[in-house]
Amino acid sequence: MPKRYKANCLVANLSALLTAMVLQACSISPQKVEPSCEVILSSVDTLLHEHVGSLKGERVHNQASLRHNRFIHFFIGNQDLAEPSAPTQSQLIDYMGELAEQGLKAEWKTLDVDIANKWKAEYQITQPEQTIEQCINELNQQLQGHSRQTAELLATIPIDNDYSATAKVFGLYPLSSKVFASAIEKEQQHLAEGWLAASRSSLSGFTAKQAALYLPEPSLAKVNATDLQLDAFGQLASKQQQVTLLKWYAPQWLVENNTADNVPGVPVWQKQQLAFEHSKPLSFSHITYARHNNQTTIQLNYILWFKQRPKLSSVDWVAGEHDALIFRIHLTNKLEVIAYDSIHLCGCWYTLMLPQQRSYHAIQDSKVESVLMHRVNAADKVRISISADAHQIIDLQPTGDIAEVVAKTTYTLQPWQSLLALEKGQGYKSIYDSNGYVWGSERFERWFFWPMGVKQPGSLRRFGDHAISFVGERYFDQVHLLEDLGVQ
Incomplete structure (x- = not known):
């Protein structure tokens, strides 16, 4: 056979083989790569x-x-x-x-x-x-x-910062903070006088016919400190113990009157608006943790939600839709009360309430606003007096018989987590917008208080975002807050 013929046959065979390989490759569909x-x-x-x-x-x-x-x-x-x-x-x-x-x-x-x-x-x-x-x-x-x-x-994880340095620069903070500090001091003096008057008055100075007393559902179960189940961080490891503690320490709420703006209830979605209903009185509960004297502390948070903070004058900067009050109990891992404190859900009006025997040395720092502190008698069961409309805590006492006849209602305790997903049409929607503020809770004060660096002052906000000082920087979830304030 001629060499030329052999060469042509070899080329033809190679060409056929390559063509077959290409056709076979084309006939195989590429495998889909699953996303990681x-x-x-x-x-x-x-x-x-x-x-x-x-x-x-x-x-x-x-x-x-x-x-x-x-x-x-x-x-x-x-x-x-x-x-x-x-x-x-x-x-x-x-x-x-x-x-x-x-x-x-x-x-x-x-x-x-x-x-x-x-x-x-x-x-x-x-x-x-x-x-x-x-x-x-x-x-x-x-x-x-x-x-x-x-x-x-x-x-590399930075600690959370809920103050705006830019706002402080444009707000001339070194000068404007002095004006705010003076106004805060006067307001705290006014609140201290109101607390003193309430503590000396029967029924905290409320009128028996108008006041309403909200009682927690009876709780017979109590957790013994020796039985606490704690994780490596000192947090409660047992869900049942969390629920039992929250129920046992749930406070009584004595509200000055029972008008529509002062009956505790729950936010609900009505079409596109976050509305409010109080068909059944509720209080929300939430557990957080902090540190004190090298130990993890258990913080029991109780929240009352109101329809609004109504206008108390023709020009009221802090009035607006929705209002919520947080009362918090600080417990050691032996279930001893260290302190009580409170804010509104906007982070405003921080108040410290210390048991009589608790040592306290107020931190003197002109760069940070002073703290409003009251002495109280601590107990497992306490009654909190709340003023009408402004929803300020004006007294705290151990529970006991009230001589005057007041309207009594039992309230239900619900987990705060339930507000993160409220029913809305066929789905769910949180009470918070994408920035962490409660929908529709804006206050007029935000146009005047922004130079202090607090973001969206007056708006109700999520846990973890509560800046509680206009002068200086301080947080409700500050890990060593009590020690930083001088609580021993």
Whole structure:
């Protein structure tokens, strides 16, 4: 056979083989690459941050599987100095992952249905909450396997700052703060005089025919301090013990009158407006934690929600829709009362109430406003007197028989978490907008008080965002708040 013929046959065979290979390759459909957990979690986190905001905890930049708050930031910042019994890095990651999971799930529940369905279709996910949980676990297991890199990541997390430095600059803070400090001192003096008068008066000075007494549902169960189940951070590990403690310490509320603006109730969605109803009196409860004398303290928060802070004059800067009052009990891990304190849900009107025997040395610092402090008789069961309309706490006493006949109503205790997802049409919506403010709670005061750096002053806001001083910087969830105020 001629060489030329052989060569042509070889070329023809190679050409046929290549053609077959190309045709076969074209006939095979490319395999679809499933998105990684990092991509999925980052995508849903970005989506929720944009459309819902943060309902629980603070986000960690570029790490959607972690969130933090001021309490956990204390442990992050003290790892090098930690005692042997302090939380490990692995426990920190678990805690932060749990916070991220709670936040993402709460936010997902309130996401617009159409937006949620579009995202699910894009990533072909049928069970988003389960996917969120699985991806957080997967990503955080990776973090726990690289301790040095994880330590470097944790070290970059900045502590939350709810004051605006820019507002202070443009508001000429060094000068304007002196004016505010003087006004605050006068207001505190006025409130102190009102407290003194109420403590000396029968029924806190209220008229028996107008006052209303709200009693918690009876609670016979009590947790013994020796039986407390605590985790590595000193937090209550038992859900049942949390509920039992909140019920046992639930206060009585004595409100000056029972007009529409002074009956506690609940916010509800009516079409596009966050409205209010008081068909059944309610108080909301929430547990937080702090530190005092090198121990974790248990903070029992009780919240009353009112329709509004009505106008008390023709020009009233602090009047507006919705008003809520927080009363907080600080307990040691032996269930001893350290202190009581209170704010409105805007962070305004911080008041410290100390048991008679509790040592206290007020911190003298001209750069930070003074604290309104009252001495009280501590007890497991207390009665709180609240003024009409302004909704200020003006007295606190251990519970006991009231000589005067007043209207008595039993209130229901509900978890604060329930307000993060209120029914709205066919879905759910939080009481907070994407910036963490209660819808429709803006106050006129924001146009005058902004030079102090407090963001949106007067607006009701989420837990974790409560700046409680106009002069200086102070937070309701400040980890060592009581010590920073001089409580021994």
